Amino acid sequence: MxxxxxxxxxxxxxxxxxxxxxxxxxxxxxxxxxxSSSQSGTKTLxxxxxxxxxxxxxxxxxxxxxxxxxxxxxxxxxxxxxxxxxxxxxxxxxxxxxxxxxxxxxxxxxxxxxxxxxxxxxxxxxxxxxxxxxxxxxxxxxxxxxxxxxxxxxxxxxxxxxxxxxxxxxxxxxxxxxxxxxxxxxxxxxxxxxxxxxxxxxGKEFIGWVKPEVADDSMWEDADDGLDKTPESVTPVRGNRDLLEEFEELANGGVQSLTLGALDNSFLVSDLGLQVYRNYNRGIHNKGVSVRFDGGSSKIGSNSTPKKALLMRGETNMMLMSPLKDGKPQAPGVQQLDIETGKIVTEWKFEKDGTDITMRDITNDTKSSQLDPSESTFLGLDDNRLCQWDMRDRSGIVQNMVKGDSPVLHWTQGHQFSRGTNFQCFASTGDGSIVVGSLDGKIRLYSKTSMRQAKTAFPGLGSPITHVDVTYDGKWILGTTDTYLILICTLFTDKDGKTKTGFGGRMGNKIPAPRLLKLTPLDSHLAGTDNKIHGGHFSWVTENGKQERHLVATVGKFSVIWDFQQVKNSAHECYRNQQGLKSCYCYKIVLKDESIVESRFMHDKFAVTDSPEAPLVVATPMKVSSISLSGRR
Missing domain, CATH: 2.30.29.30 (Pleckstrin-homology domain (PH domain)/Phosphotyrosine-binding domain (PTB))
Incomplete structure (x- = not known):
């Protein structure tokens, strides 16, 4: 570390x-x-x-x-x-x-x-x-x-x-x-x-992206001064923090993904099945409980290890998505796992207008909807599709799970774009607005009421967006590329003087320039030339009035942590003497002995009084570790 x-x-x-x-x-x-000679009265030169x-x-x-x-x-x-x-x-x-x-x-x-x-x-x-x-x-x-x-x-x-x-x-x-x-x-x-x-x-609206020196940074300053500061009741961000490893445990091997819960349990998906971990204030502990995936034939045509796991219905159910082909994320459907019984209760197919389709990613309707015990809908994304799926039929009735063909998910709303979108990843805010990252680097913002046309489309910087996250309040977006993270402020002032986000309307021509989060050349070299940055996330809150305090991303054997408040501070020393977009190089590194699969902060409620943040969970193919940010030296 x-x-x-x-x-x-x-x-x-x-x-x-x-x-x-x-x-x-x-x-x-x-x-x-x-x-001195000038002062003594010599003639002007x-x-x-x-x-x-x-x-x-x-x-x-x-x-x-x-x-x-x-x-x-x-x-x-x-x-x-x-x-x-x-x-x-x-x-x-x-x-x-x-x-x-x-x-x-x-x-x-x-x-x-x-x-x-x-x-x-x-x-x-x-x-x-x-x-x-x-x-x-x-x-x-x-x-x-x-x-x-x-x-x-x-x-x-x-x-x-x-x-x-x-x-x-x-x-x-x-x-x-x-x-x-x-x-x-x-x-x-x-x-x-x-x-x-x-x-x-x-585009002329994004003049600040072309010429950062003339960009309107007032929104960064306003946000930093009060719009999104952590309430006083929450432990403030402190200096002189150390990273303390609380737990490290062996996994069953072949870990593919990490799924954190906000309630009692979190989960690791591996080649052998699903491992269940207990959530504590100092991290996660293996409960010794696992669910093995059935090696038999799948009705939806995919038998590979799930690459995506999504908690739903008060975290009692999990949607598992397995790609059809190795190296390709697209899946023809999802398996619904009942966590309490450890059994796959049904296999859902993706279908639109009677035609089988695929999805490359799924996510919850909102940042907190996995906590809703009645949740029956979730969002889906493919290269040129953005939609919402419902496990109920058109009449709102839960479909009868009979043996035979897999039931079909109901496409409740969405849009199939003709061409050129090349969607790669997406995330939802606390109110259900959606941010989508694309292969060409563009980041689009959709309101919760319309998936047909983006309210705002940020041009990006040309590098493909491989992962995207958004704060609960929708004011900040974090896009991940292979070589840097891009942090975007969505706030703007409308013609009536009201402060809004780009999810609710067009941002006009005073769009703030983004900020980049980068590794130093030395750390980038030490991480390895073949290792790419992936999985940039904000820390996790699910309540209005609370603010995310850190950002984390993974590259090679490094888990890299930035202080969110520091990145937003325009007077931060990193930004001095820079030319072009502001780039922040101040971070902490957690170093593991093998490549990291994923790094995520636990839910905000697991933060303890002597720590400015909930524990960070770091998963490698063979181990899972819990790291605390200590307020002490």
Whole structure:
């Protein structure tokens, strides 16, 4: 366990630092001399020639020019030693140069700096890569995990290792960052990074996403100042917290998913069946009870291990969804498990207008509806479908479970889109509004009364949204991509001066810029190149007036925790000297000895008085752990 405060935060190189300090002291002297001479009544210096002549007459010792006579000069560093006590930065090249080239190959081949542009600003074949001397050749993408240190004129990034570039002037640093962001836009969208094309991609309402420096951040400030602060009766977020592992137990092996309950029990779905755990204030404990899945033939045509488990009806029933094919999430139906008896009571088919269909995901109608003992409906999602399913027939009567064909779920409301939506994931708010993430990075907001047309559609940043979550009050959305989390504020002020969320109406043209939650390049590299961020969640509340306090996501063997209040704070130190969208790198890491399947916070009611949050449950294929955020050192 640990935090993100790692050894890569500052590069100290004696030659470079001495040169900088020498330059600084000499220019300080020059400024002081100039100031005193001005006060003594000397004539005003009206031209650069006069200024230069005056400085020369003072016989100052000029510093050696910091910027060598090389195009795009930089100093290249390599981080070695990983996260060990011997970790350090070493100089890889004291003086080299960088360039952005367009190519069809990452490794080898002849590069050309010529951009073959097509009409209307569309780029030709190939993509942009960053070259630094002969040692770095990386495709410009979010996988580089580029991090900016404006005060050090430095950027860090990942390319088969962790590298840093130091620039010789502020202007050269800013030039690189601007060019990198433009090349990233062009690689993602295949369009030249012109203002016109950026408006075409994002829309004029999202000018703040294109130019964060002109974005209206007042909603972040307003929300931070009171709209969604935790009530005083709830334990406040404290500093100096440690992560304490309360329980760790062996699972039966092959854990596929974690399903937390807000009442007595939580569950692990594994290859062998369903394991039942008891909920406590310090975490979850194995009850020694398990339900084995029947290995016989399924009526709905799927015999694989369930990948999705959804609690319903006061957490006495569970809907299990198994994909038809390995590697594909789509399922033709769901199995309904009675938890008290441990038996599958029925197998439901997905059907619309007499035709069998599939779903890629299911979720509860609202954040708290799994606690409703009479719940008979749930939401479904496929690539181009968003709907609500009902276990009752059209007359509202519970269907008769007779032997033979599987009963058909009733499609109560929803919409089948013609094409192009590429839905991937969804979540519901406390009042039943729905947020949907898509393959193209878009995030759509639907009201609880209409699934046909989104009230608001955020453009995203081009990376597919693999998971999405939303706060109980609908004011904040957390989208997960392979390389970062995107936090979106849905609040806006309507024409009557009322504060609303984007689920209830169009947000107009004052939409706040999102914030990104990222790993540092070093932590990203340590997590492994093949490991992707997944399953970003808010902590769990099911009552109005309570506010989620943390966010958690998983990557490789890391469970990563961010302080929600800190991320929302615009004055947070992470955001200083950044260019572009604000990115937060302040987090805590829970490290396990095998890849983590899922990390989730227990329900808010399980938070104890000396902890600012309910326990975090971390499931790996072989173990399940409960972690407390302690208010003590």
């Amino acid at each position: 640990g935090t993100s405060q790692s050894r890569e935060d500052y590069i100290s190189d004696s030659d470079y630092e001495e040169s900088e300090s020498g330059e600084s002291s000499q220019y300080d002297d020059a400024q002081e001399t100039s100031s 009206n031209s650069l020639d006069e200024v230069d002549a005056k400085l020369k007459s003072l016989k100052l010792k000029y510093a050696t020019p910091q910027s060598p006579n090389v195009k795009n000069p930089v100093k290249l560093y390599l981080h070695i030693g990983g996260n060990t006590p011997k970790a350090k930065w070493v100089i890889s090249d004291k003086l080299t140069s960088y360039s952005f080239v367009r190519t069809n190959k990452i490794n080898g081949g002849n590069d050309s700096d010529d951009d073959e542009e097509e009409s209307e600003g569309v780029l030709g074949d190939g993509f942009w890569v960053l070259k630094v001397g002969s040692k770095v050749r990386a495709k410009v993408s979010t996988e580089m995990q580029l991090k900016m240190f404006g005060d050090q004129r430095r950027i860090d990034f990942v390319d088969k290792g962790v590298w840093a570039l130091k620039f010789f002037s502020d202007s050269e640093y800013r030039k690189f960052v601007t060019e990198f962001q433009d090349r990233l836009f062009e690689n993602v969208y295949g369009l030249k990074a012109t203002e016109e094309n950026k408006m075409k991609v994002y």
